Amino acid sequence: MSDNIIEINLDDEHKGIRLDLVIASMLEDYSRSFVQKLFEKGAIEVNGSLCTEKKRKAASGDVVRVTIPEPERLEVSAEDIPLEIVYEDEDVLVVNKPAGMVVHPAPGNYTGTLVNALMYHCGDQLSSINGVIRPGIVHRIDKDTSGLLMVAKNDKAHNSLSQQLSEHSITRRYRAIVYSNFKEDEGTVDRPIGRDPKNRLRNAVIDINSKPAVTHYKVLERFGNFTLIEARLETGRTHQIRVHMAYLRHPLLGDELYGPAKNKVGAKRQMLHAGILGFVHPSTGEYMEFTSPLPEDFEAILNKLR
Secondary structure, eight states: OOOEEEEEEOOGGGTTSBHHHHHHHHOTTSOHHHHHHHHHTTOEEETTEEOOOTTOBOOTTOEEEEEEOOOOOOOOOOOOOOOOEEEEOSSEEEEEEOTTOOSSOBTTBOSSSHHHHHHHHHTTOSOOTTTTTSTTBSOOOOTTOEEEEEEESSHHHHHHHHHHHHTTOSEEEEEEEEESOOSSSEEEEEOOEEEOTTOTTOEEEOSSSEEOOEEEEEEEEEOSSEEEEEEEESSOOTTHHHHHHHHTTOOBTTOTTTSOSOOSSOOOSOOEEEEEEEEEOTTTOOEEEEEOOOOHHHHHHHHHHO
16 A cells, blocks of 8 residues: 545635644644644645644645555454353354444554454454455444444345445434423424544534434433433434534533533533344344343433433
8 A cells, every 4th residue: 555645625615723723733643742743744735735733823725735644454353252142143243332332443442342242253254345454343332322323244245234334224212311401392404524623533513524424312201410312313314413412502411522521410421322223134034123221321311300
């Protein structure tokens, strides 16, 4: 493989923002620290000239050229980590992921993930489409989100499930506890999501460098200061439910990234659970749907609120 060169044209939306933040917001697969190291390595050019000043302010009309070096070859090891398997056959696997488990390895976190556990359980029976870091992974849920995840055991199954995701035909329903009381009983958020240029760890409802995102929601139970909702994903952007609920000023309870840093009811993670997952089986054509009960910590918070 050779170095990857990316050219970025900046406009008025980027004016005055630190250049490292702007670049990191546009390169979703790379961290801000990774981008900062590119400045140090002489891999950033602005308007045809080498730029090593990562704090430089972006200007409208700047043309930024980023050279991404060839990635290091990584080895991901199988690990004997317990899995809660809801369903399995020769094509697909449905697992109930606990809160706190990362789905796949990433820089600085190569062990203890769902992928490490899947490699031990499945051996070489995982699709190869997403490479060594994400074998079998068709979609993701956040580290601190619990619930159902589908895994492809071969490339044919992976292609079928990915196509269903792109067509928005996969059923994905979540339970979430959010701050404040909704005035309405149900609704839809149809707003694009992209990287927050001011905080690379966050996504935001933003019109530039974003992708369409649609979340449907309905109220299940009201607690005055909090509300239990069901959220149905039509699209699957990173942090989608968390971003859309924060946009509505109903951030998720326990979500320190998009909501209050502390809460008084004891939530130690965002109260979000992927409870229903449905898809058409890649080989049989049969629609299959799976349900995961709320985990103990989620139920405990609900009991407190009640």
